[in-house]
Amino acid sequence: MHSISYDRARDVAHAIELARQPGAKFIGGGTNLLDLYKSGVERPVRLVDVSRLPLAGIMELPDGGLRIGATASNTATANHPLVRQRYRLLSDALLNGASSQLRNMATVGGNLLQRTRCYYFTDPTLGPCNKRTPGAGCAARDGYNRIHAILGASEQCIATNPSDMSVALCALDAVVRLHGPNGERAIPLADFHRLPEDRPQDDTVIAAGELITAVDLPPPRFTAHHYLKVRDRASYEFALVAVAAALEFDGASVRDARVVLGGVAHKPWRAQAAEDALRGEPLSNETLRSAAEAAVQGARPLEHNAFKIELARRAVERALRIAGGMA
Template sequence: MQSIFYDRANDVDHAIELARQPGAKFIGGGTNLLDLYKSGIEKPLRLVDVSRLPLAAIEETADGGLRIGAMATNTAAANHPLVRRRYRLLSEALLNGASTQLRNMATVGGNLLQRTRCHYFTDPAFEHCNKRDPGSGCDAIDGHNRIHAILGASPDCIATHPSDMAVALAALDAVVHLRGPDGARQVPLLDFHRLPEDRPQDDTVIRPGELVTAVELPPSRWGEHAHYLKVRDRASYAFALVSVAAALELDGDTVRDARIVLGGVAHKPWRAYAAEDVLRGQALHSDVLARAAAAAVQGARPCRDNAFKVELARRAVVRAIRNAANPPQTAAPTGANVIPIVPAASNPGDQA
């Protein structure tokens, strides 16, 4: 049995110093890391507990934006008055993630760093996974790939990123704050996660020993007309087959600006720039929505079992935009903006 050491960090600098130890991993809520550790996917030699660091504050910034500490729980972020009032897109996305119990434990920083839920990655019984064992191959490509990527994949990996929160943050132009051995830096959320290319084992651009300290949101232009739509197999506790974060800036019936970001379709939140271009300067007529939806999935390369995701994504984009243009008066509770669908077949090793 492999020994594992546990250290509790006193402050951020102490945490970074402890992380210099070989095999060290930060642990906050532990909702992802501990699962992977128990199944033998993650093999840390030392756990650096950052859960008691003073990084849980949610505060307005001087310019009217919002800074969310990395240790803020998903529940605290979703229910914060400023988030619900100014960043409804984020609140909706968080409330559609996991379960209440998990949201009470999971942190904002940990949510960004969660690993993919590809069953060929999370189950060591499957031998070939480039993300788990670089150079071994990808069993998902010729396997059961119903849940996998249709955009941005590579011959080395077709997994998708599981976070709902990250999709909303990408639409809101969020910035990730990091501290590490080389000091502090900021990375736009859209650049934080990376496509697999030939290094699928690297999910993000985070450097060894770096700690996520906060996520910062600029002043919101999308507080009034925004919607997060999640399409999944069950009405709760399931990852997205396709999700859409849609945010609109309207001038009467005309779209002045838009943000369209898809989840469940790529290795990272997928911003649909071409769809946004279609919408700008247009009224939201059916033909405009159809063209925007088609643009959102241009270049899609589905696998044998997930070709349905292309049409599903088109329809989800249309519905999300319509809902953003005419949102309810308050942020929707969990499940109110979820479309469950009946799975075509049971997935080997599928996990919620």
């Protein structure tokens, strides 16, 4: 064990100042960070508690959108009347994401930052991991890789992002708001998480010392949507494949669409080719099959996860079918 200092932030500026120390980590609910600390993956030297900051509010924006504070719990967010009425896709994803006990503690900001559940990352005894120790190697590539990525992986890392919430937020065109030493910035959720490339240790584009303060949702425009999660068991489990499908219609044709996959890549995977296959087309069986096929273009399976390609095809078609009222 090593010593850790603990500080409770008074406000956002104080939190950012405290986080300047190398090895400092923000902590809200702690549902992921504490597990990784106990397993020896994370070794913070200072914990900056942001759970008491006034960032738990959920409020309507002047343009009709919604701002969700970073310390809002997953339970409060999923059950908020405006989320349930206007952004049911997000509510459904959160309710599918974890047990009620975890949802009560987990925060929106922490959910965005949660780390992969790759066995080789979370258990240092299983083998080397470039995400845990850059340059060490990736034991998963030649190991048991059933839960790993089929899209967007690199030679350095084949881990997947575990967040259900992020998949839905990506489909809803959400924006992440950050405060840091250099001021405030806003990043589209679709650009917030990274593909591994040659820096798998960096899950997101967040800079050192930056604190997530809120997530903004634009005014709702997708009138049909569905969140589908395929997992090994119906109780709390991470997705093998998840799909957030959102549709906007112009008469009988699809005007616009979002198709975002979870459980298949290092980040929520927006299947733009599938969206292109839907736009301007009626929601027919043929259109659904074309979109499902387009969603897995470029997939590169490994020894144990080739089944994910067909599973993703079927999940995309099923989610779109339910969203469009064809089920």
